[in-house]
Amino acid sequence: MTSEILRIVVTGGVGAGKTTFIRTISEIDVVDTDKRATDELAELKQTTTVALDFGKLTIASNQSLHLYGTPGQSRFDFMWDILIQKAHAYILLVDAHRPNQFRQARKLLNYMNYHATIPALIGITHTDCAAAWEIEDIALALGFQEKADSPPFMAINPNERESVFQALITIVQQLESIQEREGA
């Protein structure tokens, strides 16, 4: 029996909740590559991911979901190249109360859109914070003027299992729709 793996990349800026998102649902201890942050990053987060986070969910003996969390810093390196070649879809987490990260999120989207054609979901985190921007405004800041041209946006709480599962359901359903369209 051939084994099937669905690979989803979880990306976003520093502190957006990527590692937490994966930890919340992974059945294995997330392979943690967090290191103590230095310089200005330390003001946002005490640790930051320097390589990849990896989490896993086994669906059946031959079927599993793999989640890869990218580093939060801005450099697009060879690891991105590997990731986007192997990924089936990606989730971009954007912190609603840190407008200084919208630029980087927009760059990430441009990078992904230019180099790959895989489904995306944009998860807005920290929506309960006082300074959080509305999802509609964040969509504009990320360059989406028309809803029709934009990937789905949803509020996500990376600490809540239900919220993370809901995000995964949404993106897997996108993949299903694409398969149905291509098969039709």
Added chain:
Amino acid sequence: MSLSSSFTDFSLAELFQLIDQGRKSGCLSVCTLPDIKTPQSRAKYFYIWFRSGRIVAATHRLNGKGLVSKIAQRNWAEPEKIETIYKTASANTPLGLQFKTQEVLTAEQLNLLFASQLQQVRQLFEIQKGVFKLDCKATLPMSEMTGLSLRATEVTLMALRALKNWKVLEGALPDVESGIRNITQNKPQIRLNAFEWQMWEFASGDISINNIAAQLNQPTIKIQQAAFRLMLVGLLEEVPQITSNPNSYHYDMDSTWVSKYGSRAAKKHQQSQAPQVSSSFLQNLVGYLRSRA
């Protein structure tokens, strides 16, 4: 929730782009922060009103007398006449238009008044430290309006062409290693200068800003700034490229990976190497996730 931040986190130029593209209406309050090194320095306030993404009025106080003050300063009407029109003005029509209807001001004079408001807006782009808040529920101040309007991005374009201090925008400029990509099918409707048109020709996504600078024989910063202007008016997007310098890593890695993947330049829309997954797997997965959600 309101739309607020500081200019160091989200620049005025980016904010104007958001307002324009989102066709926002309301009042933008801007507050410049005092310089702590200068004892006399105080916070300054400024207010800009938008309707459907277009600037309709701007003033530095909220007493509703900014426009009549400008008319009085220019001696374009008798003070008594100005006062009478101001006091009897309709609350539903821009005050500038009412002056024109009563043949107190000409169309050209209204243009000059609006240009003066825009000049004040353009000066805000020089702010290095400040905060802003956009109130989309604010009503439009007819007493400050000339009846003229201009797209927020057009004002941005003019302001950035003349901007002297780019420090606050340094982090927003496209990376020198990035390419720039045309994101519109049609010829731009916005007025570009000759240099911006030249940039437009390089917007294939594959040529880095460094290379464009070399080909145009221009400083890289000038190319970055022009690319940024075109990004803000919705003509271009930055395309970040993969950097392939494994020496800059401070963690261990398998060098065979680097040799396999690291030296390869990124290509547009690479064919995905992800193995196809069956629809039954996707169905199982959704069922599994639903059962545990």
